[in-house]
Structures are given as C-alpha cells and as structure tokens.
Amino acid sequence: MKQLTKAEEEIMHVLWLLESANVKEVILQIPEPKPAYNTVSTIIRILETKGFVSHKQEGKFHYYFPILKKEEYSNSSLNKLVENYFEGSFNELVSFFIKKNDVKLSDIEALLKEIKK
Structure with missing residues (x-):
C-alpha cells in the first residue's frame, strides 16, 4: 500500500x-x-x-x-513502522512505547484484560 x-x-x-x-x-x-x-x-x-x-x-x-477504510490504512502504516524501526517485532514496538512514555502497570493490565475479551 x-x-x-x-x-x-x-x-x-x-x-x-x-x-x-x-x-x-x-x-x-x-x-x-x-x-x-x-x-x-x-x-x-x-x-x-x-x-x-x-x-x-x-x-x-x-x-x-x-475508498480505503481508516483501519486498513492504520494497520498498514503500523505494520510498516514495525518492519522499518523495530525489526518486524511488535514486542519491540510495545516495549519501546512503554519505556519512552512511562506507561503505568495498571494501564498494561487493563489493556491485557481488553485483549482477552
């Protein structure tokens, strides 16, 4: 894309x-x-x-x-970001984001609960 x-x-x-x-x-x-x-x-x-x-x-x-949905473009852009800057590793992206943005443990736990639904 x-x-x-x-x-x-x-x-x-x-x-x-x-x-x-x-x-x-x-x-x-x-x-x-x-x-x-x-x-x-x-x-x-x-x-x-x-x-x-x-x-x-x-x-x-x-x-x-x-013609293109926002979600489709967002997904493609995020995948390209992960490929180009985080060696294709989503874990590297999340780790980088958490470290650089001082994400609280409670926010991570809430996110995990949301993902499991």
Whole structure:
C-alpha cells in the first residue's frame, strides 16, 4: 500500500470523518491557516489517482469519499513502522512505547484484560 504525505493524510482524516464531502467542506474542517482551494483540490485528485478516494458528481459539485477504510490504512502504516524501526517485532514496538512514555502497570493490565475479551 502506498504511503500518504502529511498533507494527503490530513485530507484523508477529514474524508474519513465526513465520509463524503466536496472541496469546500473539506477546507472547513482543516485548522488555520487554511490551504488554498486549488491546493486541496489537487491533493484530492492525487488521492483519487492513488486509489484512496473516489467521487460522485451531484450537479456541478464533486463529492469525494474514501475508498480505503481508516483501519486498513492504520494497520498498514503500523505494520510498516514495525518492519522499518523495530525489526518486524511488535514486542519491540510495545516495549519501546512503554519505556519512552512511562506507561503505568495498571494501564498494561487493563489493556491485557481488553485483549482477552
């Protein structure tokens, strides 16, 4: 799966949130400073070319919607992170995260209980 640039990822998060939107609606969801209309339009067309987004036309507007689910992209990105930085070991990732973020034992126990369900 292709990776997204930071700008593409920001647009995808908006489309995942809204499920379907035109360019103006996407821009409204982006924090200040807002990008130009043409910039967002170009990024969305790139996302469409990459196969992340499709559109339907209603009157003179194009409404864009994600083809790829957020969970699928998240899983692929996490797997790539584990491969590239933690030698393919999920245990290494979790260990690193726990050490660097001062995770409490009670949080780990709660997570384990949630996983066992």
